[in-house]
Amino acid sequence: MFRATAERNAMSLTGRSAAVFALGGTIATTADPRTGELSPALSAEQLLGSVSGLDALGVELRVHDFRRLPSASLSLADLDALHAAIRAELDSGRVDGVVVVQGTDTMEETAFYLDLLHQGEEPIVFTGAMRDATKAGPDGPANLYAAVIAAAGPWLRGAGCVVVLGDEVHAARTVQKGHTTSPAAFTSPGSGPLGLVVEGRVRLHQQLPHRTTVPPGAGGTADPRPVRVALHTVAFGDDGTQLDLLDGQCDGLVVAAIGAGHVPEGLVPRLHRLADRIPVVLTSRIGNGPVLTRTYHYPGSEQDLLAAGLIAGGDLSLYKARLLLHRLLSIGCHDRTRIAQAFDAIGRRDG
CATH class of the missing domain: 3.40.50.40 (Rossmann fold)
Incomplete structure (x- = not known):
């Protein structure tokens, strides 16, 4: 038993893969060189290029510039389209998991909404940043590095959607943003995080969460009107x-x-x-x-x-x-x- 545990702890991610969908947010924010104004302008490739040690993980990344918006401007229609694009990637069999990069303001809601839709075993890992790249000590690169590990590895299969920030893994069902500016803004009141990303793997503190999904057609005939x-x-x-x-x-x-x-x-x-x-x-x-x-x-x-x-x-x-x-x-x-x-x-x- 000890030998098997040690082998799992030392598992390499070489040969595994993840899709990365970038939606904008603070993590993608940079200053306009002419005006100095901040906006989510960095591409997914630029974000990944800023992450030290990412290439050494050996994870193949399939990158998608999906949106470039502050998260408050995302809509349910955007999330439905994102789910369809993620489903197409997962159905292709080419990726072991998915990373969604977006602003933190609405992350607890977007992760939960996709958790209601997602039917597969592959994890969908949401991440972002509380400090943009123009600030001292931006947290985006470290969060993205941890999210790739969580998405590509085998530890979170069946977990649905999770949020990874500050190396902590939170279930979409429980996670909340509890501070406007702190890098430690995300918590799971009443339950705590699922686990921690450390030494290139996810260490789980508790069992993966029970999930309830609401797939299309589960309730009857869809209403063509916008629901309010x-x-x-x-x-x-x-x-x-x-x-x-x-x-x-x-x-x-x-x-x-x-x-x-x-x-x-x-x-x-x-x-x-x-x-x-x-x-x-x-x-x-x-x-x-x-x-x-x-x-x-x-x-x-x-x-x-x-x-x-x-x-x-x-x-x-x-x-x-x-x-x-x-x-x-x-x-x-x-x-x-x-x-x-x-x-x-x-x-x-x-x-």
């Missing part, structure tokens, strides 16, 4: 006026409630009325921990809201709950029971 899913964060003293404005303007709603799933009593009739017409998912604005389902029972409590027809969002953040609900509605799944089952399934980390 709104977000409402409940604040202290919220009088529900914004909820009234949403009535009739969206196909689904995610509510980020106070604490473990609570709202002011006056919001309950409004939410009940909305839940009679569209799916309304209950999450917490805290971003760490689940909404409760059977602890408190008073007007505005989680039991009161669930009895009014809201759907428990488990421990998904409001942003990821929005993407799951959007995905379900876009493939034609409008049945409240089936939507609740999907949220329940994705919350079962034990499989």
Whole structure:
């Protein structure tokens, strides 16, 4: 057993391969030589050329300049197109995994959305940078180096989409960006990272995550109209006026409630009325921990809201709950029971 473990630890990546899709973001940002203004202008080849020691890994890289955008300007249509391009690469059998390079601002959402779509065993590794190449100590090259190792190696097969920054490997299901500027911005509240990239390999701290995917055709007939899913964060003293404005303007709603799933009593009739017409998912604005389902029972409590027809969002953040609900509605799944089952399934980390 010791010998086999040692052999795996010393495994070479020579002969393995990965596709790299560059979308822009801070990691691709450089200064215009005339104006000094910063923009995501570096190509995928330029990014890879800046990574010391990458050639020594022996990994064959298939490079794609897919987009050059700040991540806030990426759309779901861009991600659907990215998934199709990744699927074509994986179906060709020429790569062992995929690296997606993009801005960090929306990375927790884009990685989760692709995790819902991705059906294969090959890992899709998202990475980027918190410091661009014009700053002292840019982190992009080291993050890209670690991401190539994670994507090309055998350790993350079946993990779906992961995020690799600061040598830590985070599951798309749990990862959050928790700081606006720190190089250590990414964490997985409540679970911690899956593992660490060290000495040319991934060392896993825990089992690979249970995954729930939502492939095309899983819900019924796709809706040709653009799907609109709104977000409402409940604040202290919220009088529900914004909820009234949403009535009739969206196909689904995610509510980020106070604490473990609570709202002011006056919001309950409004939410009940909305839940009679569209799916309304209950999450917490805290971003760490689940909404409760059977602890408190008073007007505005989680039991009161669930009895009014809201759907428990488990421990998904409001942003990821929005993407799951959007995905379900876009493939034609409008049945409240089936939507609740999907949220329940994705919350079962034990499989």
